Amino acid sequence: MARVVFDHVSKHFGAVRAVDDVSFDIEDGEFICLLGPSGCGKTTTLRLMAGLEQPTSGRIAVDDRDVTFAKPKERDVGMVFQDYALFPHMTIAENIAYPLKVRGAPAKDRAARTADVAQSLGIDHLLERRPGQISGGQQQRTSVARAVVHKPKVFLFDEPLSNLDAKLRVEARSFLKHLQVELGVTALYVTHDQAEAMALADRIAVMEGGRVVQMGPPLEVYRKPATTFVANFLGNPPMNLVPVKLRLDGGRARLQAAGLDVAVDPGRASRFRDGADLTLGVRPEHLRLVPDAGEATFTGSVYTVEPLGPETLITCTVDGQLVTARLFGDEPPELGDTAHFRIDEHHLELFDDAGVRVER
Amino acid sequence: MRLLRLVLTRATFYAAAAIFAALFAIPLVWLLFAPFDARANLAVRLPHPFTLANFGKVFANAFAVRALFQNSIIQAGGAMLLVTLLATLAAYALSRSPIRGKDLLSYGLVLFSSIVTGTAAMVPLFLLIYSLGLIDTQLGVILVFTGGLLPAAIFIMRDFVDSIPRSYEESALVAGASAWGMFKDIALPIVRPGMMVVAVWTFVNVWGGFFVPFILLRSPSNMPASVAIYSFYTEGGTPIITLTTAYSLLYTLPVLALYLFVNWRYGFRFFGGIKS
Ligand SMILES: Nc1ncnc2c1ncn2[C@@H]1O[C@H](COP(=O)(O)OP(=O)(O)O)[C@@H](O)[C@H]1O
Ligand SMILES: [Mg+2]
Numbered sequence: 001m002a003r004v005v006f007d008h009v010s011k012h013f014g015a016v017r018a019v020d021d022v023s024f025d026i027e028d029g030e031f032i033c034l035l036g037p038s039g040c041g042k043t044t045t046l047r048l049m050a051g052l053e054q055p056t057s058g059r060i061a062v063d064d065r066d067v068t069f070a071k072p073k074e075r076d077v078g079m080v081f082q083d084y085a086l087f088p089h090m091t092i093a094e095n096i097a098y099p100l101k102v103r104g105a106p107a108k109d110r111a112a113r114t115a116d117v118a119q120s121l122g123i124d125h126l127l128e129r130r131p132g133q134i135s136g137g138q139q140q141r142t143s144v145a146r147a148v149v150h151k152p153k154v155f156l157f158d159e160p161l162s163n164l165d166a167k168l169r170v171e172a173r174s175f176l177k178h179l180q181v182e183l184g185v186t187a188l189y190v191t192h193d194q195a196e197a198m199a200l201a202d203r204i205a206v207m208e209g210g211r212v213v214q215m216g217p218p219l220e221v222y223r224k225p226a227t228t229f230v231a232n233f234l235g236n237p238p239m240n241l242v243p244v245k246l247r248l249d250g251g252r253a254r255l256q257a258a259g260l261d262v263a264v265d266p267g268r269a270s271r272f273r274d275g276a277d278l279t280l281g282v283r284p285e286h287l288r289l290v291p292d293a294g295e296a297t298f299t300g301s302v303y304t305v306e307p308l309g310p311e312t313l314i315t316c317t318v319d320g321q322l323v324t325a326r327l328f329g330d331e332p333p334e335l336g337d338t339a340h341f342r343i344d345e346h347h348l349e350l351f352d353d354a355g356v357r358v359e360r
Numbered sequence: 361m362r363l364l365r366l367v368l369t370r371a372t373f374y375a376a377a378a379i380f381a382a383l384f385a386i387p388l389v390w391l392l393f394a395p396f397d398a399r400a401n402l403a404v405r406l407p408h409p410f411t412l413a414n415f416g417k418v419f420a421n422a423f424a425v426r427a428l429f430q431n432s433i434i435q436a437g438g439a440m441l442l443v444t445l446l447a448t449l450a451a452y453a454l455s456r457s458p459i460r461g462k463d464l465l466s467y468g469l470v471l472f473s474s475i476v477t478g479t480a481a482m483v484p485l486f487l488l489i490y491s492l493g494l495i496d497t498q499l500g501v502i503l504v505f506t507g508g509l510l511p512a513a514i515f516i517m518r519d520f521v522d523s524i525p526r527s528y529e530e531s532a533l534v535a536g537a538s539a540w541g542m543f544k545d546i547a548l549p550i551v552r553p554g555m556m557v558v559a560v561w562t563f564v565n566v567w568g569g570f571f572v573p574f575i576l577l578r579s580p581s582n583m584p585a586s587v588a589i590y591s592f593y594t595e596g597g598t599p600i601i602t603l604t605t606a607y608s609l610l611y612t613l614p615v616l617a618l619y620l621f622v623n624w625r626y627g628f629r630f631f632g633g634i635k636s
Contacts, residue, residue, distance in 0.1 A: 050534050072533040079534045085527035089549045098545070099535040146535065156534075 002063045002153035002186050003028050004049070009058030010210075011044050018044040019055075020210035029184045031177075033197035035233070036207035042190040043082075045207070046156050049188055051075050062153060073102075078147030079156040083163070084139045086131035092142050093118070093127040099150040117145045137168045144176070148183065155180065155187040161196060173199055194234045198222065206230050228355040231281050237313065237324045239281045239349070248274040255280055255350075258319035260298040262343055268350060268360055278358075279351040284313065286347035287325035289339060296340035298323070302333050314339065395606035402601070414606040418592075423580050427588030428610060431498065435573065435584050436566040438502040443513050443562040444555050446506070451517030452547060466518060469511035482575055489576055496578040504576065505566045513558045520554030521547070556622045564615055585611050 004026040011019040019041045026032050034042045047053040048060060051072035060068045067075050078099070086095050094101075097114045105113075118124040121141045126134050131142070140160060147155060160176070161169045177200050180187050191197050197204045198218045205215040206229075214226035225231035231239040244255040246269055253266040255278065262280070272278065290296050300316030300323060312332040314325045316339055325341060333339045350358040386404055394400035395414050397407035419425055454462050475481050485504055486495075494500030524547060532542040570586040577583055589611070592603040 050530075052530050052533065072530075073536040073538065077534060079531065081527045081531055083525065083527055085525065085531040087528060087532075087546055098532070098537075102532075102536045102538075102541055102545075146531075150536070 003061075004154060004186060004188070005059075005061040006045075006049075007059040007061070009045075009048060009055045009060060011041075011048060011053055012056045017210045019048065021058075022210075022212050023058075024205060024212060024215055026186055026188065029186055031180050031187045031189065031200060031202045033201035033204045034188065034190045034207055035192070035194060035197040035204050037192060037233070040207040041210040042192070042207055043158055044210075046079075046158055046188060046190050049075075049154065050077055050079050050156055075154075076150075076152050077154045077156055078150065078152035080140075080143045080147050080158065080160045082158045082160070084131075084143040084160075086139055086142055086146075088131055090130070091127065092123065092129055092131070092134065095131065095142055096127075096145045096149050098146060103150060113149060114145075117149050121145050136164055137172065140164060140172060144179070148179075148185075151185075153186065155185050155189075157187065157189040159191055160189075161191075161193075169196075176200065195236065198234070206233060224357065225281070225349070226357050228279055228281070228351050231349070231351070231357075235283060237284055237326075239283050240287075240323045241351075242280045242282075242318075242321055242323065244278055244280045246272050246274065246276040246278055248272075257321070259300065259321075260318060262297045262345070262348065264345055264348065264350070265360075268358060271358075272352070277353050279355065281349035281351060282343050282347055284324045284326035285328075286343065287323070287327075288342045288344070289325070289327060289333070290342045291340070293340050295342055297343045299338060299340050302335055302337045302339055305332060305335055307332070316341075391605060391609060391612075394601060395609045397602070400601045400605060414602045415610075417603055418606045418610065421591060423583075424585070424588045424591050424607060426581065427583050428585040428607070431582055431588075432567060432584040432586070433614065434498050435501050435505070436563045438498065439505040439509065439566045440559050440563040442502065442506045443509050444559045446510055447513035447517045447558055448521075448548075448551065448555055450510070450514045451521045452543070452551075454514065455518055455521040466511070466515055470515050473508055473511035479571065482571070485572075486575060495576060496582060498582060500576050501573050501584075502566075504572050505562075505569060508572075509562050509565055513562060516558055516561075517551065517554050520551040524550050553626060556626045560619055560622055563618055567615055 006022050006024050009019060009022045010017065022041075022045060024032075034045055036042055044053060048055055051067070051070055051074070054069055058068070059066060062075065086092075087098070090098070093111075093114055096118060097110045100110045100113060114127070115124060118127055121144060123134075123138055123141050123145065126138060126142075131139055134142070140163070143160070157176075161172050164172055173196060180200075189197075189200060201218055203216055204218050204221050205212045206221060206226075207213065208227075208229050214221055214230050216224075221230065222234050225234060225239065228241055231241060242257055242260065244257045244260065247254045247256055248266070248269065251266060253264050253269040255262050255264055257280075260280075269276075269278075293299055298318050300318040302314060303317050303322065304313075304315045306313040306315075310328065312327045314327060314332060316323050316325070323341075352358055390402075390404045393404065393407050396410055396412070397405070398409050398411040398413065400407075400414075454466060459465075489495055489500045489504065492500070494503065528546050528550070529542050532546045533539075537545060567584075568586060569584075573582075573584050574587050577587070580588075585607075589604060589607055592607055593599050
């Protein structure tokens with residue numbers, strides 16, 4: 001149970017700015033996901049929180065106590081490592097009890113608490129085994145058990161599901177979410193999987209090149225991506241991004257590209273000049289199939305059709321540009337067909353030439 | 361025809377293997393038989409007449425007994441403890457520190473270490489030990505062996521330490537361990553098989569070392585078994601085979617015992633990582 005504050009924290013390794021001026025607050029009991037591609041500084045941020053790295057500049061506080069340079073053992077955190085880092089020479093029971101042992105808890109309390117935690121995680125039948133003798137999913141649970149056994153103030157997870165196979169991953173995901181809600185502990189969770197972040201987080205912090213480029217609730221980040229980078233990173237398939245030119249004509253504004261023409265509220269484009277280069281963004285689920293060219297925003301020829309069960313993904317080429325639509329229920333067009341699509345304006349996002357979202 | 365060829369190849373193979381095996385086995389068999397033979401010579405034969413008198417004579421030689429069961433044990437055991445301890449700590453520090461050129465340093469040390477216990481360095485080593493006032497002391501012998509064996513021991517230990525993932529130690533730290541606690545609880549148990557390898561290797565090296573104690577020690581009461589075995593030579597310098605072999609057999613026993621003990625207690629193996 002703790003509030004965590006990162007205040008202009010940077011961590012440089014020589015010339016590499018692994019973490020670059022990162023600031024955020026985490027509320028008590030909140031589940032935060034750090035989301036970003038490989039090498040964007042997620043793990044380093046987590047290690048700064050754990051005390052395994054010291055920041056080059058900035059300040060980190062837990063419950064108003066400055067822990068910027070505190071040792072790991074002074075921070076009272078529990079961490080699940082990407083490789084689980086279970087001690088190979090100890091049994092599962094000894095692994096789980098280790099945080100209690102170094103805290104000098106009496107052997108009886110240790111055993112009782114270990115049995116308790118192991119039971120709630122469904123690994124109580126494995127206590128006498130060694131890490132090499134249990135499955136990946138069980139190792140993951142053991143690692144979680146070791147992280148929670150001493151009731152830490154903050155949970156840290158570094159891609160804890162990345163070593164599990166797809167089916168187990170979804171299962172473990174719900175389990176982690178449930179556990180965190182049940183324990184009500186503040187959590188900082190690192191992942192490069194946007195679906196995982198969307199499913200787990202109270203708020204997502206999207207990182208790029210050592211910086212947090214956007215932080216907010218999953219749906220807000222999904223609906224209003226702050227930059228084209230975020231738009232492209234969230235969602236599977238991601239948001240369609242099409243370079244367009246702005247045409248201002250009297251009181252009206254239109255976005256145009258080869259094969260595409262859509263009217264927008266002139267208010268949204270008011271700060272740009274005629275002919276400005278913008279990027280139009282639209283989620284695949286917001287492309288509507290329409291019967292004729294008259295209503296259509298654009299027309300393309302069908303390039304691939306991917307039936308996924310409840311939905312079908314249609315990718316079209318529109319003058320060399322690929323655009324993906326997610327269709328539910330409709331009789332999907334077939335390969336090589338000409339398809340007409342409409343974008344409703346309230347579903348359309350605009351990004352300026354620096355890739356930053358234009359507020360409505 | 362095919363069958364004949366097969367039989368011939370097999371026969372040739374077994375014959376060759378038997379010859380090689382015999383080449384290695386015969387001296388050992390000889391060492392096992394000769395001490396119990398009242399009239400042993402260089403031939404390998406069943407002891408006839410069988411006797412334990414050779415051992416009686418060996419045990420009557422107080423100088424040789426003291427050399428084997430006290431001095432050799434002190435020197436080999438002392439160097440073993442010192443080398444194992446220092447090599448583990450040094451390998452750990454070298455593995456975990458960000459020092460540049462640390463690999464070059466270890467390679468360089470291994471290269472030079474072969475010189476330290478070799479003949480070439482004997483004069484400077486003698487002068488060094490002399491000016492330290494350690495001539496004719498067991499400590500002097502232990503220190504010279506430690507210096508000579510340490511680089512290779514560090515090199516062996518580095519392999520073991522390097523294979524411990526950093527995340528093991530980091531998860532111990534996050535769990536609340538101190539730096540020493542992390543070393544003691546995690547690193548040490550994981551590298552223990554490596555320490556055993558180094559310990560036995562050091563012991564064997566010092567146990568069999570002749571030149572260093574021969575040069576650095578003066579008084580008979582300090583000599584190890586490797587030197588004391590010459591007390592079973594005639595005035596003319598030829599070995600008395602009955603006695604040297606009896607003494608040699610005793611001489612091999614502590615090494616054998618150490619090896620068996622370590623193998624039984626710890627095993628010469630290495631724990632696998634988590635993805636086994
Ligand atoms: N100990 C280190 N020394 C030098 N560079 C490092 C170190 N740790 C991380 N980096 C660099 O910092 C950047 C961010 O790394 P990391 O935080 O591990 O990214 P992520 O976890 O998001 O994949 C990378 O470019 C990485 O190479
Ligand atoms: Mg990482």
